[in-house]
Amino acid sequence: MSSRRGGGTAVAAPQVPTVLSIGPARLTAGLDRAERLDLRSHQQVHGPIGPLSLRAMLELAEDIRLTGRGGAGFPFHKKVKAVADAVERRMLAPFVVVNATEGEPAAWKDKVLLTRAPHLILDGAALVAWALKAIEIVLCVADDGVGERSLLNALAERDMPVPARVVRVPHRFISGEGGALVQGINGFPHIPPGIKRRAAEGGVEGQPTLLSNAETFAQLAIAARMGPRRYCEIGDAENKEPGTVLLSVTGSARHPAVVECPTGTPLEEVLDLCGVPAGPAVLTGGFHGRWLEMGVAARALVSRKGMQSVGGALGAGIILPLGPETCPVGEVARVVRYLAAESAGQCGPCRLGLPDLARAVDGLNSGAGDPAVVRAAAAAVKGRGACSHPDGTAGFATSALEVFADDLAHHARSGDCGRPVAKVLPVPDAREELSTRRLHVDWSRCDGHGLCADVAPDLIKLDGNGFPTFLDTPVPVRLENVAAQAVAVCPALALRMAAPKR
Template identity: 35%
Template sequence: MVTTATQHRLLTPGPLDLAAELERGAYSPPACDDVIAELEAAGLRGRGGAGFPASVKWRTVADASGPRVVVANGEEGEPSSRKDRWLLLNRPHLVLDGLLLAARTIGADRAVVYLSHEETVTAMREAIAELPVPGLVPEVHVVEPTYVAGEETAACRSISGGPALPTARPPRVCDSGVDGRPTLVSNVETLAHAAWISRNGAAAYRESGTAGSPGTTLVTLTGACAAPGVYEVPFGLTVAELFEVAGGFTGAPAGFVMGGWFGGLLGPAHASTVCTYEAVRAAGSGFGCGAITALAPGTDPLTVAAEITAWYAAESAQQCGACLKGTAAIRDAFAALRDGTASDTDRHNLERWGRTLPGRGACAFLDGAAGWARTVHDEFPDHFGR
């Protein structure tokens, strides 16, 4: 049985109020001279899904000219993830600590908390009202909960007064984001880790992971496990070891929905895959936001694929033809496969779309739908060809 008791820096038995956070060092000055260098030494990567090095994003905006903005992204439109909501409800001051740290570090004169769930909005407004430090007061910006609203260009567009829909890049938000200003958009978990690292140091952070895999991460484990929920685990455990933290599998998994709904579907053999960004990518999927669903024994992968690609078609921003047509075509082909009415052309098209559609949309949303075509084809050939 894997134990993570010594790793639980972010997760706690219950909500921590301001007094408890202050005892843990919240809002105290960083113990390091160079916060960005410390994040780089720690190997901290963004927890919003892409896993991009946090230090690179922070440094890029810090080096930009003109007034800057920092956004704490807690919109969490991923249907299978609950980690950001857990943090916002239970550790709002840790998130604010990281947000204000980021603002000071990059020289931002505006800080925004970007949210879409009523309970998190309430928790964050209450925490902001009791901030114990003078200076910059973060704003709260609320949007309707959708998947694409969490994309960083959509966040900047919404805060600037437009719809919460992605925009084409370039420009990147680090060059022109909120109101055309250089903007750092950071997931709330990333900010929580950054606050901890600034007080405890890169070395302590790296030691909290496994050999060669620095740090811990929050994961949302659901499906065929004894105790679904949000857990903090060290990087470098296998999928099976992660689910041991959640009480173990309740039966031999039929597969794994990886990285939220963006990483597609991996077969049951991937219980032995190590959970790092690189290893899961090499397996043909992505670790993403750390949400993993274990499919119950006997689950039909085509039924799962049909349901989730139907969700993709419904959630499309409908701003670009490639995405609008591509998600609908993938949905229809999977429905035909599930229903036993697919033609050889349907099968051929799904295989082709899985490899040619990524990168064709204005944002990465289409890549997620295409990933389902590719992974189901590669991981479940017997079902794909029925």
């Protein structure tokens, strides 16, 4: 496949999507000719780079309005300034942490950089380490093996200004959250801490830590070479978001790819480049993002403010179109089940609230649920978690209620919309799929002992009179053993689990 408007032929590396570009390639420069840029070819493509003082670093980051590319979009110069202030106040040398974990299944941009252009990431990390006089650079990658060897080879090909090490992180949705990442580096479980603490104040080993996404460091390396004026020559000038952005485009796209484009590019151009068929909607920003009807998505601009203006989200640059071949309600239910299972399970909103939300969405999929129940379950978790996972999951689910209203009506009338669930959205863990069996109660036997709810709280609740209640939906595969235990402890033999009659 040829990249459009970027020139050349796209070369796909093993395990990562094709790379395409709209407009001038910056982060992806040279990837149309080489599978991977080693140090020599990297320097030939991008040119030399030298150290920056702290003041120069701050001015550059502010001039180009660089924001974190991991999803939050926090201004990078403010993050660097916070670390520098903590260093001066505490008289401790800082750490620099590169987050290249990409725990979300649909995220590929950082893996493309790791696999094919690792020296851009290392250039950016080195610049920050120089400016802050850091004690160490910690490079965090997922334990799925994608990009790790390339990164290690890149480290062996060059000298870094300070010691650098690679840390493997479990490939889970929440493992790349900032607090979880610091916890893992410090030798604790890779889950968000119970209390929120800024890495700038106390991150790795309790010392000031600059933590940012891999693409952010790569963008800094590009800007340091180009200077702010040239860097800002392209991009969304109206919204003051210059430069380019990397997008991971999969879903129903006929040509899944990581696309580099200037900010402000119409999303419609990206969808067309990737061969996205006409369909009902596009998920913007990934599993913590927002759904847009296809017509609205076509009008969106690829920038944070551009997406927000139409109700979407840029997030970490994940774009997931849905084509006409799949049931959107079933796809949404799969993702919510996955997100509920991916939580740390250490606070109420995740441990109890997200399973409730998943059950409510499953109810919509079966036609037996009520959108009001989904909204109530989402409202119950918002703003109450130890991290942003409950809020993001709730936003994903409630966004779907509006965009797929017609499909929900079909499910309510007929039990489905007539289309299969083609598993277009990348949910990796098959354990989160539904079995063919459901729970049933023989009400002539049930005495309301309540033991079933004690054994299987993720499936069964007690009503105001102490009798079991649950949705008439298939039991998730991961909870089949728990459901079987609930059946076994029922003293009245009133509870059973069976496949529906045909």
